[in-house]
Amino acid sequence: MxxxxxxxxxxxxxxxxxxxxxxxxxxxxxxxxxxxxxxxxxxxxxxxxxxxxxxxxxxxxxxxxxxxxxxxxxxxxxxxxxxxxxxxxxxxxxxxxxxxxxxxxxxxxxxxxxxxxxxxxxxxxxxxxxxxxxxxxxxxxxxxxxxxxxxxxxxxxxxxxxxxxxxxxxxxxxxxxxxxxxxxxMPAFAQAPPRAQAAAALGLDPSRTTILLMGGGAGLGSLDTVAARLLALDGDFQLIVLAGNNAAALAALRQLAARHPGRLLAQGFTDQVERLMACADLVITKPGGLTTSECLAMGLPMIVNSPIPGQEERNADFLLEQGVALKAFDGVTLEYRVRHLLANPAKLAEMRAKAVALGRxxxxxxxxxxxxxxxxxxxxxxxxxxxxxxxxxxxxxxxxxxxx
Missing domain, CATH: 3.40.50.2000 (Glycogen Phosphorylase B;)
Structure with a gap:
């Protein structure tokens, strides 16, 4: 051939x-x-x-x-x-x-x-x-x-x-x-490990509600500031924060994790984002076309924040219209959205079902x-x-x- x-x-x-x-x-x-x-x-x-x-x-x-x-x-x-x-x-x-x-x-x-x-x-x-x-x-x-x-x-x-x-x-x-x-x-998003397996590898509890935070800034604040605000909320949930190559943010997040044992996983750069998503029930992210497509493929509801005017605003509009995302434009709105979804698991499940239907x-x-x-x-x-x-x-x- x-x-x-x-x-x-x-x-x-x-x-x-x-x-x-x-x-x-x-x-x-x-x-x-x-x-x-x-x-x-x-x-x-x-x-x-x-x-x-x-x-x-x-x-x-x-x-x-x-x-x-x-x-x-x-x-x-x-x-x-x-x-x-x-x-x-x-x-x-x-x-x-x-x-x-x-x-x-x-x-x-x-x-x-x-x-x-x-x-x-x-x-x-x-x-x-x-x-x-x-x-x-x-x-x-x-x-x-x-x-x-x-x-x-x-x-x-x-x-x-x-x-x-x-x-x-x-x-x-x-x-x-x-x-x-x-x-x-990437192929990995169609081949992600089961939630229990991914959570065990990361030291997380697969039975607890898990939020994945993939970006701060532009009104929300730094990653550690956003993480601290979320960890102050009521509810039994754990938080993964992806800092990427931001060494300063990763160091600050690890200090915050030490004050919240068992609740915060600070993650630096990884080429296995699908493993983090496999553990998550909700993702907080900027609405880039690739990241949101990855979330949809994993059946993940989103809270989108800080869209770049133009293409990311249009992405956010599409996701909101389809019922798979909410939008946060500052820290107060983000806190409200997270509180709302944690208190309404049926709404989160509805968003997940819609995300699964859209995933490609x-x-x-x-x-x-x-x-x-x-x-x-x-x-x-x-x-x-x-x-x-x-x-x-x-x-x-x-x-x-x-x-x-």
């Missing part, structure tokens, strides 16, 4: 795009030899100045001036594709991504999956000019669709839900190119199956041409009405 070479392209501006690509890569490399996947960060193939502007500026903006980021999100979503500013932006991107095109050409992929809009935009032009002939697919990584994700000559789009698919059709993408798969997450642990496998079918069709028919994109069956088509 000849393995298909799948190239995954993402951008290290925020973690979600990268994690989606890594998830597809992990699933591909478990697929029994039908495909081999390689993931590249586009920022490793651009100039230092462009990389600093694209990643550092974005991170500083969402952390220091989120309202400005929200404004830019909406303005760019409404911008005309042929405006002078959009043409200038695309010109700057082309000048700074030539090394990426050389790397793609050297790799000789059978198919490409973009989990960020930048490589999709760059490859759209390459397809139009005949510099690239393999199918290119786009995986949207939020419960929303920004205009910058939509480009000509893409073989297909993967949507998180039916509403995102509806928005894709409204942007002129043909229905046959749209596939509602969910957002890809197999999203990456669905994406891969479609891409591999398309790659096989393209190889048979020679579908990816300079005049348009291949459909998911490999037949050549054009994207009339979809802006470059």
């Amino acid at each position: 000849i393995q298909k070479k799948i190239l995954l392209l993402s951008v290290s501006a925020g973690a979600g795009h990268m994690r989606a690509a890594q998830a597809i890569e992990a699933h591909a490399n478990l697929a029994g030899g039908t495909a081999v996947a390689t993931h590249l960060d586009v920022m490793n193939y651009v100039s230092a100045g462009f990389r600093k502007l694209y990643t550092d500026f974005y991170i500083k903006l969402v952390n220091k001036a989120p309202a400005l980021w929200g404004y830019l999100y909406h303005v760019t979503n409404e911008a005309q594709a042929d405006s002078s500013m959009q043409r200038l932006r695309r010109g700057v991107e082309r000048l700074n991504t030539r090394a990426l095109l050389r790397e793609v050409e050297a790799f000789q992929p059978d198919a490409i999956i973009c989990t960020h809009f930048l490589p999709a935009e760059i490859l759209s032009r390459a397809l139009r000019q005949g510099q690239l002939t393999c199918p290119v697919w786009v995986q949207v990584t939020d419960f929303d669709l920004h205009r910058m994700w939509v480009h000509e000559h893409m073989s297909g789009y993967f949507a998180a839900n039916d509403e995102v698919a509806f928005r894709m059709r409204d942007q002129g993408i043909a229905d046959a190119r749209i596939h509602v798969t969910g957002i890809p997450i 642990a197999g999203a990456a496998d669905a994406v891969l199956a479609r891409v591999l079918a398309g790659a096989a069709g393209a190889a048979t028919t020679g579908a990816a041409t300079t005049t348009g994109a291949a459909t998911d069956t490999g037949a050549a088509a054009t994207d009339a009405g979809v802006a470059a």
